[in-house]
Amino acid sequence: MIEGFVRSLSSYSRDIDQLILLVTVLVGFWFVLAEVMFFWLIFHFRAREGVKGQYLTGKEKHVKVWINTPHYFIIACDIVIIVAAIRVWMLIKQTLPPADETVRVVAEQWTWSFQHAGADGAPDTADDIRTTDELRVQVGKTYHFLLESKDVLHSFSVPVFRLKQDAIPGRTITGWFKPTGTGTHDIQCTEICGIGHGVMGARIVIETAEQHAAWVSKNTKLVAAASTTTAADTTAGAPSRAGAN
Numbered sequence: 205m206i207e208g209f210v211r212s213l214s215s216y217s218r219d220i221d222q223l224i225l226l227v228t229v230l231v232g233f234w235f236v237l238a239e240v241m242f243f244w245l246i247f248h249f250r251a252r253e254g255v256k257g258q259y260l261t262g263k264e265k266h267v268k269v270w271i272n273t274p275h276y277f278i279i280a281c282d283i284v285i286i287v288a289a290i291r292v293w294m295l296i297k298q299t300l301p302p303a304d305e306t307v308r309v310v311a312e313q314w315t316w317s318f319q320h321a322g323a324d325g326a327p328d329t330a331d332d333i334r335t336t337d338e339l340r341v342q343v344g345k346t347y348h349f350l351l352e353s354k355d356v357l358h359s360f361s362v363p364v365f366r367l368k369q370d371a372i373p374g375r376t377i378t379g380w381f382k383p384t385g386t387g388t389h390d391i392q393c394t395e396i397c398g399i400g401h402g403v404m405g406a407r408i409v410i411e412t413a414e415q416h417a418a419w420v421s422k423n424t425k426l427v428a429a430a431s432t433t434t435a436a437d438t439t440a441g442a443p444s445r446a447g448a449n
């Protein structure tokens with residue numbers, strides 16, 4: 205159902221959708237029932253000429269049964285929700301499947317920076333590809349992300365993955381995702397982080413293996429060219445520049 209609004213493109217997005225649906229149906233059922241009962245009681249026992257109001261403490265047996273019975277059913281629904289929620293939490297937050305690749309995600313007021321592993325598939329090496337406001341990934345690969353913030357609290361949100369994780373200054377938070385479909389989709393900051401929070405959007409480009417290999421190879425050449433230039437500049441006494449962006 206949620207897929208009709210936001211596409212579902214990660215290995216765990218369906219589990220989150222099912223959990224949201226379960227909570228909505230169970231809580232929604234009791235909400236509607238309680239409201240119908242509430243307004244019916246107000247209408248049915250409204251003030252009438254010649255009818256004296258009763259004072260009920262709620263302790264009477266025939267009244268208590270109307271309180272306790274729904275209460276037990278609601279507790280049963282709560283247990284169902286808690287069990288389902290713990291299952292999803294264990295699957296997504298307490299599990300870290302082995303990574304095919306690792307990306308660094310850095311949030312700052314008000315932009316996202318990404319550090320892709322590059323052709324060697326390993327992070328923090330010379331061929332890393334750095335981008336701003338654009339994360340490029342390959343469909344079907346399991347990614348670990350290392351999330352950092354340079355300044356204040358931010359939150360890394362990829363709605364099509366049903367992924368949301370706070371970024372906290374001073375900490376590197378590890379999470380994971382596995383894209384299951386291609387296309388260009390939104391990345392959002394979902395923590396009010398200052399006046400530019402609303403424009404702190406980025407995009408994730410999920411590519412096929414061929415498209416991604418082509419992108420990596422093109423940008424690896426740029427990184428190599430930039431580092432050669434940097435080395436030449438340094439030799440000539442010029443200030444060194446950062447790698448390619």
Ligand SMILES: [Cu+2]
Nearest residue numbers: 358393397404
């Ligand atoms: Cu932010």
